[in-house]
Amino acid sequence: MTEDVNKPGYEIPPELSNTVKITTLDRIYNWGRRYSAWPMMFGLACCAIEMIATAASRFDFSRFGMEIMRPSPRQADMMLVSGTVTKKMIPQIVRLYNQMPEPKYVVSMGACASGGGPFKEGYNVVSGIDKFLPVDVYIPGCPPTPQALLHGLITLQEMIDNQSIKNVRWYQKGDLEEIPVPVLGPDLMDPRDFPKIKELSLMKTEEPVEPVAEEA
């Protein structure tokens, strides 16, 4: 247990210091979670190679309790979005995020995941995963180095340290709403916009068609 957890702000009598520890529930709760943020095992593009290097022996993110990459969203705590997010992939990514249990976090690794990167103007690329998912930590770079990824993961741990059971979203009353899975047609569509899209397309069909002038 870290020294910080053992310093609750109360004086423990010296004769009890080896047997009694006083701390807050938040510190214990966060201490357990910060060292077990298991990432979901997937990669989208070149940034994923740096992620793989960070997991390997030289950088070894198992030192931070993140070595157990889970192939199932139901066993993952953190979605590490590493690479270019295409319009074809985003419905699957949102669906996987919805399948992860709370508490869950999103780390956006690299320029592509954070804002489209060099492909921002591409017809097939989403200009940032945060258009769809709530991102907790952004890591800049193209690609970010393993050191940058480790820094991002340590930043996530610091964020977890500062959370409180009293106000985290997964302990609030009421159901947590799922994020609507975007639909890929000619372009991405948000299912919440369907009534508006339907109304607009009906208006289009009701518009009088201008007669085409015949050529002389």
Ligand code: SF4
């Ligand atoms: S940010 Fe750079 S390295 Fe990462 S996926 Fe995009 S192009 Fe590849």
